[in-house]
Amino acid sequence: MSIQMRTRKLTWTHIFSSSIVLLCFILAACGGDSQAPSSSSVSLTMWTWKIAHVPGLKAIAQNFEAKTGIKVNVTAYNPDDVYRTKITTAAQSGDLPDILSYWSSGQWDLASNGLLTDITDKVDSNWQSNFLAGTYTSTSVVTQTVFDSCQKDPKCTYKNIKVGHAYSVPYMAGQAMYVYGNKTLLQQAGLDANNPPKTAEDWLAMMQAVKAKTSASGLVTGAKNPGPLDRWLFRPLLMTSCGVETYDNIFNGKDSFTNPCSLRVLNWMQQVATDKLWVPDILQTDIDPADLAFSQGKAAFDVGGTYTLSFLLAQGMKSSDIISFPVPPLQGSVYNQLLVNAVALIDAGVSKDSQHPAEALQFLKFMTQPDQAALFAKTVGDLPAVKISTDPAQVGPVIPGILKGISDNSPFIQSKAQPQNDPQDVLEVGLQQFITGETTPAALAQKVDASNKAAWAAKGGA
Amino acid sequence: MAQTSLRAGQVTTPPQIQLVRKKYRRTLRDVLKANSGFLFIVPAIIIFLIFGLYTVIYSVVLSFFRWNGFGGFSILPPSCQYPACQFAGLENYQEFLYKNPTASAFFWQGLGNNLIMMVAVTVGTVVIALPLAVALNRAVRGQAFLRLVMMLPMVTAGIAIYYVWTFIYNSDGLLNAALKLAGLGVLQAQAGWLGDPSRALGALILVMIWGGVPMTVLLYLAGLQTISKDLYEAAALDGASALQKLRLIIWPLLRPVTVIVVILTINSTLQQSYEMVYLMTNGGPAGHTSVVGLQIFNYGFGDQRQLGIASAMAWLLFIGVFGLALLNLRVFRSKD
Numbered sequence: 001m002s003i004q005m006r007t008r009k010l011t012w013t014h015i016f017s018s019s020i021v022l023l024c025f026i027l028a029a030c031g032g033d034s035q036a037p038s039s040s041s042v043s044l045t046m047w048t049w050k051i052a053h054v055p056g057l058k059a060i061a062q063n064f065e066a067k068t069g070i071k072v073n074v075t076a077y078n079p080d081d082v083y084r085t086k087i088t089t090a091a092q093s094g095d096l097p098d099i100l101s102y103w104s105s106g107q108w109d110l111a112s113n114g115l116l117t118d119i120t121d122k123v124d125s126n127w128q129s130n131f132l133a134g135t136y137t138s139t140s141v142v143t144q145t146v147f148d149s150c151q152k153d154p155k156c157t158y159k160n161i162k163v164g165h166a167y168s169v170p171y172m173a174g175q176a177m178y179v180y181g182n183k184t185l186l187q188q189a190g191l192d193a194n195n196p197p198k199t200a201e202d203w204l205a206m207m208q209a210v211k212a213k214t215s216a217s218g219l220v221t222g223a224k225n226p227g228p229l230d231r232w233l234f235r236p237l238l239m240t241s242c243g244v245e246t247y248d249n250i251f252n253g254k255d256s257f258t259n260p261c262s263l264r265v266l267n268w269m270q271q272v273a274t275d276k277l278w279v280p281d282i283l284q285t286d287i288d289p290a291d292l293a294f295s296q297g298k299a300a301f302d303v304g305g306t307y308t309l310s311f312l313l314a315q316g317m318k319s320s321d322i323i324s325f326p327v328p329p330l331q332g333s334v335y336n337q338l339l340v341n342a343v344a345l346i347d348a349g350v351s352k353d354s355q356h357p358a359e360a361l362q363f364l365k366f367m368t369q370p371d372q373a374a375l376f377a378k379t380v381g382d383l384p385a386v387k388i389s390t391d392p393a394q395v396g397p398v399i400p401g402i403l404k405g406i407s408d409n410s411p412f413i414q415s416k417a418q419p420q421n422d423p424q425d426v427l428e429v430g431l432q433q434f435i436t437g438e439t440t441p442a443a444l445a446q447k448v449d450a451s452n453k454a455a456w457a458a459k460g461g462a
Numbered sequence: 463m464a465q466t467s468l469r470a471g472q473v474t475t476p477p478q479i480q481l482v483r484k485k486y487r488r489t490l491r492d493v494l495k496a497n498s499g500f501l502f503i504v505p506a507i508i509i510f511l512i513f514g515l516y517t518v519i520y521s522v523v524l525s526f527f528r529w530n531g532f533g534g535f536s537i538l539p540p541s542c543q544y545p546a547c548q549f550a551g552l553e554n555y556q557e558f559l560y561k562n563p564t565a566s567a568f569f570w571q572g573l574g575n576n577l578i579m580m581v582a583v584t585v586g587t588v589v590i591a592l593p594l595a596v597a598l599n600r601a602v603r604g605q606a607f608l609r610l611v612m613m614l615p616m617v618t619a620g621i622a623i624y625y626v627w628t629f630i631y632n633s634d635g636l637l638n639a640a641l642k643l644a645g646l647g648v649l650q651a652q653a654g655w656l657g658d659p660s661r662a663l664g665a666l667i668l669v670m671i672w673g674g675v676p677m678t679v680l681l682y683l684a685g686l687q688t689i690s691k692d693l694y695e696a697a698a699l700d701g702a703s704a705l706q707k708l709r710l711i712i713w714p715l716l717r718p719v720t721v722i723v724v725i726l727t728i729n730s731t732l733q734q735s736y737e738m739v740y741l742m743t744n745g746g747p748a749g750h751t752s753v754v755g756l757q758i759f760n761y762g763f764g765d766q767r768q769l770g771i772a773s774a775m776a777w778l779l780f781i782g783v784f785g786l787a788l789l790n791l792r793v794f795r796s797k798d
Contacts, residue, residue, distance in 0.1 A: 019501065081763035088531040106765060113532040113546050157530040159545040224744055280633040281654040283747040421766060422564035432748035436659045451564045458562070 042356050043071045044363060045097035049083035050346070051076045053172070056379035060367045063375070067366075070359050072099075091115050096351035098360040104139040104170055104344035108146065111167040112158035116349035120165045122361055127169075130368055132406070134413040135170045135344035135385040142166070145416050152460040168349030169368055170385035171376070173342040176232040176305035178405070179203075180312065181323040182216075185300045189213040196325030200237060200268055203301075203328050207277045210300035218277030220299035222287030223435065226428030229269070232303050233327065234431060237265040240329030240338050244411040251417035253452050253462030257427075257445040264330055266434075266441030273434040283435055291315070303327070306342070306402045310381025319397060326405065341410030344385050420459075423452035525554055525773035554774035558757075569775070572745075572754045579667055579753070580731040580786075584724055586671040587678050591723075594675065595682035596712060616676040624741040627669050631655035656743050659750045666738060666751055670731065678723050685719040686712070721794045725787045732783050754779050 046057065054076050061072035075097075077083045090096045091113070102110060110116045120141075128136055137143075147163045150156035179196075186193035189210040197203040207218025221228045239247050242261035249255035250262060257263075272278065279285065279299050287304075288311070294302035295315035302308065313319060326338040348367075350360040366372060373384035378396040383403070390400045430444035439447075456462040520537055527542060527549055529535045534546030542549060553561070558569040598609055615623065630636040633654040641649050651658045655665040689712065697707050713720075736755025739745060745752035754775060762772030 081759075084531075084763055084765075084767070091532050103765070109530045109532050109546070109767065113530075113534060115532055155528060155548075157528070157546050157548070224746060226746075280652075281657050283657040284628065284632070284654055284743070286744075422562065425568065426564055429749045432746060436653075436657075436748050436750075438659060438748060454563050 041069065041071065042359050043073065044099060044354075044356060044360055046072055046074045046099040046101070046348070046363075047083075047086070047097045048074065048076050048101040048346070049078055049080055050101075050172075051078050053346075053376075053380055053382065056376040056382075057367070059375050059379050060372045061363075063372060064363055064366050068359075068362065070356075070363070072363055090353075094353050096353040098351060098354040098356060099348050099363060100351045101171075101346055101348045102168065104135075104347045105146075107168050107347055107349060108142070108150075108158040108161055110349070111142075111165075112161050115352050116167040117352060117354070117357055117361075118165055118167055119169070119350065119361060119364075123166055123169060127365060127368070130370060130373075130386045131170060132173055132342045132385055132387055133408040134341045134410070135173050136166075138413070139344040140166050140168050140170055140347055145418070149418055149459070153458075154460075155458075168347035169364055170344035170347050171368055171373070172344075172346035172382055173385035174306040174345050174383050175340045175343050175406070176228070176303075177236040177327045177338065177340055178303070178305055178308065179325055179327055180294065180302045180304060180308060181325075182294065182297060182300050183321045183323055185210055185214055185216050185297060186323075189300070193323060196323060197328050200328050200330045204268070204271065204275075204277075207272070207300060208275060211275075211277055214300075216297060217279040217299045218275075219272060219301045219303070220279045220282065220285065220290045220293050221303040222285060222290040223278070223282045223432065224284055224286045226425075226432060228287065228290075228303060229431040230424065230428045232305070234265060234269060234427070236327040236338050236340075237268065237330060238262055239411055239415070240327075240333040240335040241265050243334035244415050246334075247411075248415055248417045251419045251452075253456035257448045257452070258442065261334070263441055263445060266444060268330060269431060270434045270441055273437070278435060283432060306383045306406075307381075309402065310398050313381070313398065319401075324401065324405070335411065339407035339410040340405060341408065341413050342383060342385065342406050343412070346385075420452060420455035422455045423448050426451040521773045522777060524770055525777050526551055526770070528554070528768070528770045530767045531769050550770055554770045555778065557771055558775060559778075568749065568752065568757065569754065571749060572752045572757050575663060575751060576732050576735070576753050576755075578663060579670065579735060580728055582664075582667045583670045583674060583731050584727040586667070587674045587727055588720060588723060590671065591675045591678035592682055592713070592716070593708070595679045595686060596708065598679065599683060599686045612679055613676050615673050620737060621741060623669070623673065624738055627665075628656065628742050631665050633657070656751075657747050659747050662743060662747055662751050666735075666742065669738060669742075670735065674727060674730065677726075681719050681723060682716060685716045689715050717794055721791060724790050724794075728786050728790070729783055732779060732786075 046061075048054070048057065054074055057072075057074040061074055065071050077086045087096070087100070087102075087110075091110075096115065100110075100116065107116060111118075123136070131137075142161050142163050142165050144163050147161070150159055150161075181193070181196070183193035186206065189206075190213065191206055191209055197206055210216055211218050221232060223229055238250070238261070241264060242250065242259065246255055246259065246261060250257060250259060257266075279290075279293055285293065291302060291304060291308055291311050292315060293299060295312050295317045302312075309319075309322070309324065312322060326340045329335055329338060348364055350357050350364065354360045367376070368384075368386050370386055370388050373386035374388040374394045376382070376384050377388060377399045378394065381396060381398045383399060383406075388395055388399070388403075390403050392400055427444070427448045430439055430447060433439040433444070434441075516538075523537050524535070527535060527547055529542075529547045532546060534543035535541065541547075558565045560566050594612065598605060598612065602608075631651075631654060632638075633650075633652060635654070637655060638650040641647060651661050656662050693711050693715075694707060697711055702710070733755060735753050736759055739751050739753050739756050740759065743751045745756050758772045758775045758779070760766070761768045761775065
């Protein structure tokens with residue numbers, strides 16, 4: 001073979017092999033789902049971010065399949081930011097699951113973009129009657145308050161949703177503002193371990209006694225996460241101290257955080273810090289580590305929620321060694337006890353990408369029936385957003401106690417407060433600064449007021 | 463010229479055209495042969511265009527819009543559907559720079575922390591790494607083992623490092639215990655090193671220096687190999703001390719390496735520090751370790767879903783890093 005022919009052959013070999021390589025890349029990039037849909041059976045997908053809920057949801061899915069022949073695959077993506085990112089990318093590529101779980105009251109952006117199917121007409125009065133008071137109607141249905149607030153806010157991105165419309169149903173509820181006490185430690189400190197404190201001042205005194213007489217600290221919560229100090233401690237104290245009307249006015253910019261009923265709450269929280277009643281390293285302690293520390297006897301009290309008890313029991317604590325009560329009010333408060341309602345925490349809706357919306361809706365209805373919700377509660381130890389039995393045989397040992405503490409008359413159900421993000425951030429950092437000794441109640445109240453005023457001004461006024 | 467016998471009706475091509483065609487054919491083949499390599503790099507170019515250039519342009523454009531991330535915005539084809547997407551112009555930049563008092567206070571605090579980290583980590587890394595590299599460059603017994611130990615932080619997963627250091631910094635952790643053992647109990651952090659507002663940032667800076675030293679030692683070691691031994695010998699003959707050799711020979715000759723180290727450290731402290739902060743302190747205690755990267759993460763992937771602001775902040779950070787890198791190059795080059 002002449003040199004010219006050899007060279008020509010080599011050149012064409014180069015070109016040919018390069019083209020093959022390029023074609024492989026293009027085909028790989030354009031490859032789609034290799035699984036062909038079955039024409040004979042319907043299969044649904046459901047996403048959540050709560051790994052702990054997967055066994056409960058799978059148990060419900062099993063019953064659903066036994067009844068209807070429709071299989072439901074439940075997948076969890078964790079942590080929260082990964083789940084949000086997953087939804088964002090799936091929404092762009094049209095790969096959302098049939099049933100999508102989302103944070104209650106956070107689904108309006110999804111709804112306004114058409115990512116969730118409007119199911120207003122499908123959730124009839126019969127279905128609605130399954131839900132706990134203050135869950136479906138407060139957070140799954142667009143209220144006038146939510147609508148008006150969005151219309152006034154130039155930055156709101158869901159202005160096209162309609163009042164009275166629903167795009168999801170709640171399936172998990174709960175409430176924070178619960179305090180768990182270690183009876184053993186309380187007894188060691190010479191305190192009455194069977195009766196909860198009636199006031200926040202009594203509670204403070206108990207913490208001081210435990211600190212003085214045992215090696216444990218008085219209090220723990222997930223203070224590294226700025227939310228607990230604000231939402232689990234400050235807000236319930238503020239509600240009982242001020243009453244629902246003043247509470248709403250303070251957050252909605254019509255009153256001030258320097259109102260005496262608010263200042264005494266801040267004073268109380270500062271005193272917990274100045275008396276050094278928090279566990280060591282409290283600002284490095286997140287929510288689960290805080291519950292863990294409590295279960296290990298490092299603190300007499302743990303501020304948590306309805307979802308905390310199952311975790312404590314899973315760590316080996318005995319329910320007989322735990323006393324639980326809502327956050328007690330300060331002396332002279334408007335309400336002499338805190339009534340805690342169940343708040344919807346997780347909703348589920350049918351996504352726009354579902355190939356089987358009717359079946360997906362059928363599953364939603366099935367999972368929010370009392371018997372299936374009871375199964376969920378028994379399996380995962382969390383409170384469903386559905387009215388269920390209090391029989392431990394049906395719902396497990398944890399739920400009856402929680403249900404006993406839930407009230408339909410909680411002031412939080414009537415509350416129309418709309419805490420804004422910016423003043424919330426300032427408040428949360430400020431509550432941490434009580435622990436670091438960098439601020440005072442008066443200074444913090446003024447700072448939060450200034451931020452609240454600016455936030456409401458940007459939205460067109462309080 | 464060769465005579466060609468013609469059949470009746472056959473059309474002949476003039477010789478000049480034949481020559482041009484022949485030349486054209488040769489050139490085309492040559493072009494193909496010379497450029498066949500491009501076909502091999504086309505996949506990489508496609509990947510760069512899609513995942514590199516396109517995403518960069520997307521991010522720039524997004525910084526001028528308000529968008530919640532759920533559909534309604536794209537640049538190919540251009541689309542911004544109200545109300546999910548709204549054109550904001552420079553408002554996103556203004557929001558965190560000065561317009562929103564709360565957001566801007568947090569932003570400037572974060573930026574301040576970033577700048578402190580940048581200076582402290584850069585100086586600390588160079589000051590520790592250079593003498594270490596010089597020491598490791600000597601032929602001593604166990605040199606290979608020492609080098610191996612030195613490189614351990616580089617091969618350990620970041621998350622593991624952060625969690626271990628968090629335990630070390632606890633109030634009952636290794637650091638406080640070591641201080642107590644050494645009779646320096648007065649230096650202990652009673653609230654934990656990461657819970658003490660006056661020490662938390664310094665604690666994180668120490669972790670960054672600890673993590674950055676191995677790579678820097680490696681770079682300096684490579685640079686040290688390029689320095690001729692004659693220079694050391696000449697300096698020794700002139701009676702130079704070890705410190706003088708370091709200052710007058712090694713430091714000037716390793717300036718190009720130092721430029722690279724400074725640029726890399728600036729980039730890591732300004733842009734990559736958020737991972738460590740997120741895992742170790744989440745910006746606490748009370749915002750004392752908050753950095754711009756963490757705020758970008760919270761704006762973009764937190765529950766606020768303000769991707770436009772996140773993009774705007776990210777671009778501002780990039781411009782800052784780029785500017786500092788250019789300044790660094792100019793400063794070091796001016797000394798050459």
